[in-house]
Amino acid sequence: xxxxxxxxxxxxxxxxxxxxxxxxxxxxxxxxxxxxxxxxxxxxxxxxxxxxxxxxxxxxxxxxxxxxxxxxxxxxxxxxxxxxxxxxxxxxxxxxxxxxxxxxxxxxxxxxxxxxxxxxxxxxxxxxxxxxxxxxxxxxxxxxxxxxxxxxxxxxxxxxxxxxxxxxxxxxxxxxxxxxxxxxxxxxxxxxxxxxxxxxxxxxxxxxxxxxxxxxxxxxxxxxxxxxxxxxxxxxxxxxxxxxxxxxxxxxxxxxxxxxxxxxxxxxxxxxxxxxxxxxxxxxxxxxxxxxxxxxxxxxxxxxx
Ligand SMILES: [Zn+2]
Numbered sequence: 001x002x003x004x005x006x007x008x009x010x011x012x013x014x015x016x017x018x019x020x021x022x023x024x025x026x027x028x029x030x031x032x033x034x035x036x037x038x039x040x041x042x043x044x045x046x047x048x049x050x051x052x053x054x055x056x057x058x059x060x061x062x063x064x065x066x067x068x069x070x071x072x073x074x075x076x077x078x079x080x081x082x083x084x085x086x087x088x089x090x091x092x093x094x095x096x097x098x099x100x101x102x103x104x105x106x107x108x109x110x111x112x113x114x115x116x117x118x119x120x121x122x123x124x125x126x127x128x129x130x131x132x133x134x135x136x137x138x139x140x141x142x143x144x145x146x147x148x149x150x151x152x153x154x155x156x157x158x159x160x161x162x163x164x165x166x167x168x169x170x171x172x173x174x175x176x177x178x179x180x181x182x183x184x185x186x187x188x189x190x191x192x193x194x195x196x197x198x199x200x201x202x203x204x205x206x207x208x209x210x211x212x213x214x215x216x217x218x219x220x221x222x223x224x225x226x227x228x229x230x231x232x233x234x235x236x237x238x239x240x241x242x243x244x245x246x247x248x249x250x251x252x253x254x255x256x257x258x259x260x261x262x263x264x265x266x267x268x269x270x271x272x273x274x275x276x277x278x279x280x281x282x283x284x285x286x287x288x289x290x291x292x293x294x295x296x297x298x299x300x301x302x303x304x305x
Contacts (some may be wrong), residue, residue: 005224006165007271007279012259013267014220016227018245019178021071021135023232024049024080026101031197033217041198046234050080053237053241057161058090064249069263071097071135074119077126077220081119084126093160093262095133096123105142113148118154132264133179135159143287150174156267164225166270167232167282170245177267178284181228184216208245213248221255226266 021246025046029036033261047246056281057102061068070087073096077084082141087094099115099122107115111253123131133151136142136159146169149157151262153186156177157169183189190209213229219229236245261269273279 001219001221002225003165004280004282006226007273008224008259009269010259011257013222014217014225014227014256015259015261016217016220016267017069017263018066018229018231018249019062019069019071019135019181019259019263020054020131020231020233020236021097022049022054022076022083023097023101023119023137024076024234026073026076026098028196030101030246037110037273040195042194045194049233049237050076050083053233053242054083055086057233057237058086058092060246060249061090061092063246064171064253064260066249066260067091067093067262068260069093069133069158071095071133073098073101073137074122075100077122081126088127092122093133093264093265094127094131094155095135096120096131097135097278098137101137103138103140104136104145105140109142109144109148112142112144116148116152132156133158133267146171146176146286147173149176149214155271156263158228158263161280162284164220164223165281166226166266167284168274169286170283171286175283177270177281179226179228179263179266181230185227185229186233187229187236187241191238191241206241209241210244210248214251217248217252221258228263 025043028042029067049075096119097117102115104112112165132155134154141159150173156179158179161182163180167178168175217227223273
């Protein structure tokens with residue numbers, strides 16, 4: 001089912017990474033710049049992430065002896081230093097998730113680079129090192145993102161959805177490792193309900209979401225894939241959902257032969273295999289297109305109407 005499965009370390013059948021994007025209230029300021037400060041209920045829902053959920057998740061990982069990756073907009077690191085401290089003390093990785101959760105593919109290249117570098121400065125100040133990984137906010141990886149990541153020394157990206165196993169993104173500037181995921185492993189479609197974001201998924205029992213995640217895990221385990229959850233502390237870190245997550249972790253650990261790892265460890269392992277010639281990752285050359293396809297001309301296509 002997977003043409004080129006990865007020889008995971010120690011005979012593991014698959015690799016598993018629970019990644020949490022701690023967006024906190026950055027997304028509210030971005031969506032409603034002039035009125036975010038008046039939307040107290042939405043603010044409180046989002047602040048639940050750094051204040052309540054992150055310490056809970058760090059504790060949960062400790063119970064299972066796991067080290068994982070958190071993606072933080074750098075502005076959230078500045079606003080919530082206690083959450084940063086808890087994550088780092090737990091032995092987890094913090095990776096780059098924009099400065100204020102800005103959308104790279106809606107910005108000119110120079111502006112995208114400005115926010116990326118401003119975020120890196122925060123990492124250096126607060127963690128003592130540059131980030132190794134990046135996830136574009138809302139998956140909005142741009143046609144310029146790869147070039148910026150290579151120039152800024154990033155090892156991996158985790159924004160795209162093009163495979164079941166790691167692959168390489170390449171252009172004339174260089175390469176990074178892509179650690180892909182998919183909407184099936186994102187918690188937004190399962191749990192997000194907020195008037196302030198005009199987004200209402202019907203509230204359902206946490207176990208229904210876990211059923212989707214577990215099915216993805218069983219398939220990855222069977223065929224040698226990479227399972228990356230793209231979750232948010234303010235959504236999946238709520239109490240009943242966290243209880244269900246603990247059960248899912250229990251299930252994975254009992255099934256065994258799973259490599260639980262931080263994304264920087266998975267990226268380093270992939271690079272090592274590629275260098276040793278033990279396993280050759282597939283390469284995606286970017287951008288996929290230099291611009292809009294010529295068949296439809298410059299005008300808005302009438303075909304789409
Ligand atoms: Zn995000």
